[in-house]
Amino acid sequence: MLSAESHFNHQVPNSRGVLDAKTTGQHGLNRLKRFGAPKGILLTSFNELGLSEKLVASVTALGYTTPTPIQAKAIPLLMEGRDVIGLAQTGTGKTAAFGLPMIEMLMKHAERPANRTTRSLILAPTRELVNQIGENLRAFVKKTPLRINQVVGGASINKQQLQLEKGTDILVATPGRLLDLIARNAISLSKVTHLVLDEADQMLDLGFIHDLRKISKMVPAKRQTLLFSATMPKAIADLAGSYLTDPVKVEVTPPGKAADKVEQYVHFVGGKNDKTDLLKKSLAENPDGRAIVFLRTKHGAEKLYKHLEHVGYKVASIHGNKSQGQRERALKGFKDGEVKVLVATDVAARGIDIPAVTHVFNYDLPEVADAYVHRIGRTARAGRDGIAIAFCAPDETRLLHDIEKLMKIEIPVLSGERPEGLASPTRGSGNRGGRGNGAGNGGRRQGGERGERAHGDRPARGHREGGHREGGRRNGDFRGQRAGEFAPVERDNDLEVTSDFKRTKVEGAKAAGPRKHRGGQGRPARKAGSFAAAGQGRPAGNAGRGRKRG
Known part of the structure; x- marks a missing residue:
């Protein structure tokens, strides 16, 4: 309920189309109490939202005046x-x-x-x-x-x-x-x-x-x-x-739409070395900024963090292999300004609410397009401007296509050339990719009809093709280990190391267990001196035969 004594501000369009604050008189106050705000007028006080004066006073004391x-x-x-x-x-x-x-x-x-x-x-x-x-x-x-x-x-x-x-x-x-x-x-x-x-x-x-x-x-x-x-x-x-x-x-914001004040750009690069060089160049050009750099995996995040620290950046990292205390210290340093660059994975960065973040770098594009929207939402908070820069390697064009399709935009190119196979998405209304000032639109955009995905259909969300990667095989936690490779990447579950996360079982998948050997009791321990001397072959009774599988 509105109090009869409280006159509050609302916004009305002026002759230039800009919203100006106006104070209601008693007549206007009574009318608003009976009929609500006229169409096109935004009420700008917590008083009329039904909250008590005591709670409104607490909110106002914190510096919040406009809902x-x-x-x-x-x-x-x-x-x-x-x-x-x-x-x-x-x-x-x-x-x-x-x-x-x-x-x-x-x-x-x-x-x-x-x-x-x-x-x-x-x-x-x-x-x-x-x-x-x-x-x-x-x-x-x-x-x-x-x-x-x-x-x-x-x-x-x-x-x-x-x-x-x-x-x-x-x-x-x-x-x-x-x-x-x-x-x-x-x-x-x-x-x-x-x-x-x-x-x-x-x-x-x-x-x-x-x-x-x-x-x-x-x-x-x-x-x-x-x-x-x-x-x-x-x-x-x-x-x-x-x-x-x-x-x-x-x-209030259509799904898949970024905050209005986020400028988005993309670099098309040849590989991870190019990403790192461009990242350091961008950080050097904005020494007073505060940036979050997103990677898909814990391994990759820690590797980049150590490199940036080695070359002299004030940097910290948060991911699933960090303890709760390490995470809290990293976030505190970032919030206080002692840390200028925060290297993070998607899950670890959820809940970061620091209005001073000026840049978000997508070092690795996310496997799920929705995660891109969450990532760039770390900047342009509390009414401020922000810049989101993505690095797209040749094996990530499908991921960029999914992001642009979700957001209904074509992200402006900062460097490199948009691949011919990357079709332009249908543009939506009111959701820009960037303002286009400066050299941000220097890249060449290529259109063409939308074709089929170069890499085939995406697997269903939350599942990987080919089942689980088991121990003993090549580490699937880091991309780019071989040239031109699109490594299968599992979601980087930062909660997996705590009791907060219970891995969902996949139907038909067998739990990994000890490898069986003959009687099923595991491989028997070798006795001392049982190894054959150098150059000595197998005993004659087993020569030429493969090991029997139990």
Whole structure:
């Protein structure tokens, strides 16, 4: 409800088409209270969204005066108790969109939570995102008695169990660690009234669907459920159909569309050495910038990190082989400005909310086009501008084609030539690739009719052709080991080393086990002195015959 005394600002187009702030008078205030905002006018205060004066004061004290589009659309619906599907890119204020109405409703029913229970549950795919959400929510509830806890893998489960002992108002968790704590009877979900699935598309990509189904059976059927996602594949629609009741869809950015202020460019290169040289050149040309460099694999990320560190860059890396403490120190250094370049894999970079990021480099193009949208969403946050630069090797043209097809743009070329087989996608409205200033459009674009994929059809999301790569074979964690090779790349699951990740079994795939030898008891140990002398052949009784397979 609007207070009768509070006059707030709204924006109206002036004669030049620019939105100017205007203050309502009492008559205009009463009219807005009765009929809402006229078409084309954007309300720009938290007061009219149904939040209490106390919570609005807390938000204003943090420097937030104008709701983002996702906040302006979602908060009133959530205050009415509706289930909501929110489609918005990262950096659009989703945490406040679901967090503020949740806090408001919890404060209205301020009963103390029972021991080992939580009143609301927020699920997110990664440790970094859980920590980011928890940090933001704590800022909103500073002057309230609400208790917020967060639980993730890679941290002490015993310490987390103690934190949950006295009851929780808002629990932020990764699915795997939450199930571990439930198995220990450290937490019950029987009192949950609000359930939030944040970055739902990423949770499905990481194989959390089975964990989500288990958790959904543990929360009461009578609850408010919110699902937020940057993209809307069929799997998300199916998930929403089974989790949400009569949901309202709120969409502020079409799926596959990047933030409006991101300039995108691509370098066509011959190989990894060219990528590294161009990356260092770009970093040298922007010494005051702050950049995130994305690679597909942990091995590749660590190798590039060590090289950049060796040549003198202030660099850090985050990926699945890093401990929780190492990740937190790297992110803190990057946030504080001590680190200028952060080398990361997709999963590890989820939840990075640092407005100062000026550049995103796609050193390796992602296997899944949606991941590109998530990557470049790390820049141009909080209304700032940003630049996204991709490096495309000859064996990555199919991946670039998929990205441009998803985004309905043709990314401007900075260097190299667009391959003739790379067809131009159908352009969409309002989603630019770049502004075209400077030398950014120096490359030559070639069109032509769209043909079939040069590399054949893509495998289904989440599965690789040819089954699993087992130990003992050539390392599949690093591309480009042989010239012209398109190595099969498994998703770089940074959560695999923690209890947050449970690898999904592939139907028909056999679990790897010890190699059998004759009686099935493993290879017998050799006795001392049993090796034949140099130059001595096999015993006569076994000469010329291959080893018998047991």
